[in-house]
Amino acid sequence: MSHLTLRDVEVNGEPEVDVRVENGTVVRIGPRLAGDDPDAVDGRGGALLPGLHDNHIHLMALAAALDSVDCRATTDADTFARLLRTAPRGGTLRVVGYDDSIAGPLDAAALDRMLPDRPVRVQYRTGGVWVLNSAALRRHPEVPRDGILVRGDALLRDGSAGFPDLARVARLLAAHGVTGVTDATPDLDGAAARHLAESHANGTLPQRLLLLGAGDADCPADLLGPRKMVIDEWNPPDLDAMAARIGQCHARGRNVAIHCTTRTETVLAVAALDRAGARAGDRLEHGGVIPREYDAWLRAHEVAVVTQPNFVAERGEEYVHRVDRDDLAVLYRARSLDTAGITVAGGTDAPFGGVDPWAAMAAAQHRSTSHGRCLGASERLTGARALALFTVDPLRLGRGRTVEPGAPADLCLLDRPLADALRQPGEVRVRATFVAGNRIPAQRLGGSRGPLPDRRAGR
Known part of the structure; x- marks a missing residue:
């Protein structure tokens, strides 16, 4: 029987408790469980959270970007x-x-x-x-x-x-407390899907894994998420053909996840879903511009939005100069979607966005561009709600995960209590990351928490 004990951690707001893990599952939470266990991990009062899940990332592109x-x-x-x-x-x-x-x-x-x-x-x-x-x-x-x-x-x-080695990606993700990822690369061919699946199976990528772009037969069924589809405004799809494709996915038991960043792309995505018959659990990826008049439809059909709040911080100044004024008012909405009863989850889109979900949470709270300009103050999330974007069940985005007996021991140990972390998520450091009770080696982070480590090819 494998076991893990964490001493002096904060769980669900309760300080100075210990957590006992057996065979990959949390079994007990309470004071003085560690006893004199010499192998107990000393949490030093830091918050113990469910491991973060990045709901939209591109793993092989991230691996290549590191070089x-x-x-x-x-x-x-x-x-x-x-x-x-x-x-x-x-x-x-x-x-x-x-x-x-x-x-x-x-x-x-x-x-x-x-x-x-x-x-x-x-x-x-x-x-x-x-x-x-x-x-x-x-x-x-x-x-x-x-x-x-x-x-x-x-x-x-x-x-x-060949395909890139994902070991460095796994260590980088672990440094940020990420215990699960949803790879959003579209149209993965069989070889690419198998490489990702094999990297997960052999422990090179120990994080939990879902694939949006894999075909039904290209990887184990438990790795399949909703089927990724891409809409490009410059090359719009035939709506009947897209609706038929959505219907085929639904008939096979898979939801769909539709890439849409602009107003036109969102309009087309909703039209295709409506024509096909949207199914609870379908997703809009990015949702860069979602007109408010679609809120009732999204809520009624239980279509989720997987957004990237980090883009406001990373690309906000570009948006100010390039995005139509009407669209700026609804750019990467968060709070208003939440208030409207629409399921919202978070992803980083790394390497096309910053890989650090804590920086994304800070962006969701402050909505500030790199020049300190606020874009959409009314869309700011509280710290707790920003954290919840990354602690959802990846297959049931409306359901949060918690640290409790019976829960999988996918855990993220912080260097500070939760209240402090929520006040300044951009300053958080992760002390340790565990998947099924096993600690994942993490890459040491320098002072920069930008989108990628400061590297040059060949170094």
């Missing part, structure tokens, strides 16, 4: 070009986090002027667009000759290189 050049700190074309030229030498240079505000719109010719002699591909920070220079295009002749590839990640996969 890429991050260009988000660059502010002009000269700095960006210098970043490309001074990157450590090697194979194809992979750059992430680009935005047109850095050096204007990119294509192959623009990249050739900056770096003509080395294959380079640059990913926009939204994740949906890659740009390749001519040297990279010679390795990928199927990519359009202007070098601009939209939602075509599969075309860039180097089969000989």
Whole structure:
């Protein structure tokens, strides 16, 4: 029988208690359970919470981003070009986090002027667009000759290189108290789905795992979440065809999770769901702009919204200048959806958003941009409600998880009591993370709690 004891922790607001875990399940909570157990984990008064679940993340993209050049700190074309030229030498240079505000719109010719002699591909920070220079295009002749590839990640996969190792991702997530993830990568092919499933099964990725983009036959059934579908405003779907696809998923017993970030995409998603017959547990991913007139429909059909409050902090200044004024008023809604009785859960969208859910909680509370401007003060959540975005049951987003006897021992031990953590979630440090009572090794975090560690390719 495996067991774990945590000494001097705060559970559900009660300080100075011990927690006993046996065979992956919490069995007892009370004072002085640890006795003289030399292996007891000393919580030093920190809050013991249900482990966090990131309800929208992209695991393999995050793994690849950790070995890429991050260009988000660059502010002009000269700095960006210098970043490309001074990157450590090697194979194809992979750059992430680009935005047109850095050096204007990119294509192959623009990249050739900056770096003509080395294959380079640059990913926009939204994740949906890659740009390749001519040297990279010679390795990928199927990519359009202007070098601009939209939602075509599969075309860039180097089969000989295999899939990325997820061990570092697991350690990074553990450092933030994350014990479960819902991978939202769309249209995973069988090999990619099996790699994720195998990484989970062999312990490389010990966090609980759900896959939105996997086909029904590509991984064990217990790893399948709602089926991911993508709506792009620039290439709208045929509504009848999309409704038929939704209906087919429902007939097989799977809900759907529809990507929609803009007002138009949300309108199309709701129209397709309504035509197909929405089912309780269907989801809108992102919900960047959800018109208030849809609230009653979403509530009545029990359609959930999985949002990213961190985007207000990370991209708020861009939104101020690029988003229509009417849409700014309903941008990444949270409190008003909650008040309307709509189920809301949180994800980070890492690596396209920050990987730290505590920073996302802080953003949900403050709604402040990087320049201190408030976007949607009426959408601010309390600290407790912001935390609840990440402690829901991933398959029943309206149901919270708690630390209590009989609950799985997926646990997150903080460095401070809960009240202090909720006041300043951005300052929280996680002391230990456990899945089924087993401690997950965690990557040490530096002073920065930004979207990715400050890395350069090859280091």
